[in-house]
Amino acid sequence: MRYKSLIILLMLIGMAYSQNNVINIYNWSAYTPKSVIKLFTKQTGIHVNYTTYASNEELYEKLKADPSIGYDIIVPSSYFVQRMAKEGMLEKLDLKQLPNLKNINPLLLNKPYDPGNQYSIPYLWGTTSIIVNNKYYDPKTITTWNDLWQQRFYNQLLLNDDMRDVFSIGLAALGYSINTSDPEQIKQAYLKLRQLMPNVKLFSSDGAIPIMLDEDATIGVVYSGDAEQMTKGNKKLRYVYTKSGIIIWIDCMSIPKNAPHLANAYKFINFIMQPKIAKMISMQLGYSSPNITAVHGMPNRIQNNMIMYPPQNILAHGQTEGYLGKATQALYLHYWELLKISG
Amino acid sequence: MMSNRLFKIIAINIIFIWLAVLALLPFIMVVVASFLQQGDENLFNWHLTVINYTQLINPIFLHIFWRSLVVSVITTILCLALGYPFAYILAQLSEKLRLACLFLIIIPFWTSSLIRSYAIITILKTQGLLNQLLLTLHLIHQPLHILYTQYASQVGLVYSLLPFMVLPLYATLEKFDWRLVDAARDLGANRLRAFWQIVVPISAPGIIAGVMLVLLPAMTLFYIPEILGGAKSILLGNLIKNQFLEGQNWPLGSSISIVLTFFMALLIGVYWKFNKNKKQVLI
Structure with missing residues (x-):
């Protein structure tokens, strides 16, 4: 009898963990504000598992050591996007499913590390x-x-x-x-x-x-x-x-190959590209947003902040x-x- | 009786499985990895090779190994110089005071040594406690720049490892029969001679145990030179980390760890041998 109740308990725990409506995000520590994650769950009903890494290398090694580890969203820097795409570690993005891409600054798209943004969408830069x-x-x-x-x-x-x-x-x-x-x-x-x-x-x-x-x-x-x-x-x-x-430097959202919740991953990327959300992230973390619609909605002191938004002529001479x-x-x-x- | 036996079998098996899965298996994997080739797309190519070991015979590795050794020898000497008098005095205190002092040595272990290294930053930095104190006392007129130098990382290493020297020394000195010193003095030895010829030889096992406990970790505590020394030099720990992360060369990183493990095993072997001979002499 004792064993029976134990087995039932284990089954219940198993069910709690295998629920389908989740998204597994693997990101830099403190790189997505808690308020944004809560809002995403509230709007979509998708539960977010947020795990963190401290370097691109750590992310890369972890995915390399266990390709079916089950992350749906990762946020590598530009040079790691190029490398992981080249080694077949990233899902090719269907841009038609990402209508909010129209909000992203064209100066930060179609860069040599990912021509045509086939594998990555700028997150912060x-x-x-x-x-x-x-x-x-x-x-x-x-x-x-x-x-x-x-x-x-x-x-x-x-x-x-x-x-x-x-x-x-x-x-x-x-x-x-x-x-x-x-x-x-x-x-x-x-x-x-x-x-x-x-x-x-x-x-x-x-x-x-x-x-x-x-x-x-x-x-x-x-x-x-x-x-x-x-x-x-x-x-x-x-x-x-x-x-x-x-x-x-550009940190990008990508979907790893074998992502178990592909549809949720697209929902998440689209959600992040909403001007309101992009603004929340950028204003809370103090990093520049690639979302030009979001930037236009920010207070003037931020739009004119030379540190966060360098003039176009300087930006045009940048190397990534x-x-x-x-x-x-x-x-x-x-x-x-x-x-x-x-x- | 039966349940007692069962308990024993289960307990032993759990420990055995624990060690086999979490200690022996990873170690074997590292040994195997050190004989494989670096892969292009995958972490390894399944071709046996000794190139990861022959690659180590190069000036960079030898330089880093030598430098790590020098740093840890200096740390060990400083720990011994500070720890021996400490343990010597400690062993002669009254029981109450002794317990209080031991307690004070152990308390810092309740905090992660990484966090304690950050605490040292607030003491040593340009506007830190040490400089403010010295400036207020008019002992200096310009703040000292200690943080992000070799001295700062040396301070951090000695601070972190000192208890590992003090505790084994204390353990041997506590059991020491102080009447032996009285006897030596009665027979005409002065204080210094009694110390060198009686106390030091008898506490030698404690000294050796302390030296081992400080020397080996000092070679691999890479985060202290990184945080306090400004990461301006590479020690063995950093080298291994670099090969795994920046270089994505797991086989080479593995071979470096194996060489280090081998070196440590060698030192422990020497210690055992020494201990064995010692016992034979005493008998």
Whole structure:
């Protein structure tokens, strides 16, 4: 008798978990506000399971190790969209099912990492550029990536602890594409970055904001979303766009192959592309929205915010990180390790 | 009686299965992975190879291995220098005080060491507690830049690992028969000589156990150099992480972990051998 009740209990638990009307979202931590998820459940009756990762690599490895793991929505960055699409890990999107795509800024669509947006829809985006504390340096004296090499920044520079981000600085300073696979150019970027090491105070892996706010570093290369929060917290900080071309990053919604709730995934992407929802996400997280209709509905101080919405002429000169292939990736990693042990 | 036996069998089997599934099996998988080729589309190609080990004979890996070793040896020496006097005094305190002090050593373990590393940031940073204190006392006029240097990560490592040195030392010194020191003094040895020739040799097992417990983790606690040292250098832990995540080269990452495991096993082997000889000498 005891066993019988146990079995019934287990069956009940099993039923609770196998209910059909769910969507499994695998996303960066704190990248979709709770209010948005609640609203989605309220509007559609679909229960949301929200799991998080801390890096694109983590997302990739997890899907690679278990392709039938059961996620319906993932949010990889541009270069991982390209890679995962190439390796057949993403579902080809039926854009006819996504009428709200009309709201997305055309300048952020049809990029080299995903021509025709066959596999991905922009979720949030931003730039990577220089933040400088005007108590110590005049922001007007910093106009190109090469200016970071000046001796006055000795042991003051904050960089992200991200291989591609750091190499992008070296490559952009030399005037090369940040997606180069030419071994000679990569080597030159490494040699150039070696000369930058005396200026590097730290590679930040866990949030650059407090470090710039408390002036533990007085100049840095950071993401625009972080820069927005930094300039609010410390009035002396200024975000500067270099004339030598900016770096744009785009995080995208994609559907992995074998997604168990395909119809719900389309519903979710469409839901996110509603101007009202896109506005909620962008305003709460402080990252730029690709949803141009949403942006037009925001207060003027945000629409005119140069950090979040750089002018079109600057945006048009942006480069977006793409995928390099395994051999080139290994070459970057080799020079990245050399760079770190030279410090 | 019967149920007692059944309980024993079940308990032993659960532990056995637990270890087999969660410790032995993953380890075997890592060993196997270290002999496979890196795949293009998949994580592995099923071709046996030793290339992941021959690749390790290169200047970068040797440099990183050497640097990790230096960092952990320095950490161990500092822990011993701080921990030995601590345990020595602790062992001679009254029982009540001793318990209170031991309690104070154990309390920090209730908080994750990652969080305690962040706490060190608030102490060491430019506008942190240490600098404010020194500035108020007029001992310095410019804030010290300690955070994001090698010194900061050394401070973090010693802080995190010190209890692992103190506890085994305390365990051996607590049992120490202090009359031996009196006897040595009676026979004409001065304090220092009594310490070097009586206390140190008898507490050697504690010293060795402490050294092992500090030396090995210090090589792989990668997050402390990352958080406090500004990630400006690579230690073995970071190297393994990089190969798995950035390089997507699981076979190479596996071979590095196997080499590290082997190195640790070697040290433990030396320790066992030493312990065995020691017992024979005493008998």
